[in-house]
Amino acid sequence: MLTFIGLGLYDERSITVEGREALRSADRVFAEFYTSKLVGATVDDLEAYHDAAIEVRSREGVERDPEAILAAAEEGHVAFLTAGDTMISTTHTDLRLRAEDRGIDTRVIHGVTAQSAASSLTGLQNYRFGKATTLPFPYAHGGDDVPGSVIDTIEANRERGLHTVVYLDIKVGTGPTGPDPDHEEYMTADVAAGLLADGWEDALAVVVARAGSPDSVVAADRLSALADREFGDPLHLLVIPGDLHHVEADALAGLAGAPADLVEE
Secondary structure: OEEEEEOEOOOOOOOOHHHHHHHHHOOEEEEOOOOOOOOOOOHHHHHHHHOOOEEEOOHHHHHHOOHHHHHHHHHOOEEEEEOEOOOOOOOOHHHHHHHHHOOOOEEEEOOOOHHHHHHHHHOOOHHHEOOOEEEOOHHHOOOOOOOHHHHHHHHHHHHOOOEEEEEEOEEEEEEOOEEEEEEEEEOOHHHHHHHHHOOOOOOEEEEEEOOOOOOOEEEEEEHHHHOOOOOOOOOEEEEEOOOOOHHHHHHHHHHHOOOHHHHOO
């Protein structure tokens, strides 16, 4: 059995009860934290809280060489952990398919995702979101601007009146000069807002910082204004709203401090 478990958003306690029980009953536990991480807990915290030894795998050790995971799952019950929901944004469908091809039973235990939290914290209605996108560090795509794919996604959503979740780049194990096991870098919302402000300086945007934590931050303003603010420790994301329902406008004003002139109907 190979059980994929989403750990939720913040620390060792963010996991569901079902996920905790499956983790604690596993014969071996693997995890990856290169696509996202729990900013409120270390691997040691997870091991102590769940009374389990956790083997952290690199990207290569999951995507290119998953044999250790699959072989263990052929012999016993293996848990595979990621932050958030294990199949949303941190997708590992390929690993699941490999397991199924080898006759290994698989199971998915979901966790809270950044996108669902963004909707809940901002008051923007979840069914009014369009396609999401990820804003990479400029060095990661070989340029010094915003990739055309990001611009196209935001513009297409705006034309349809839909909100856009903009995930912000994470680089773990790879830096500006290539592979680097000591490199760990998280794009912050002010940097992201500065990059996007070149094209939409006065556009309304919403920062969501440290969703799921006791000190989460939600702030709405013009992109140019958000670029001049600091939002503390990661993880951050941005939402570019589309057309606003009056309840959504009230939520952004009341919960995120949006200037009145930006949310008027």
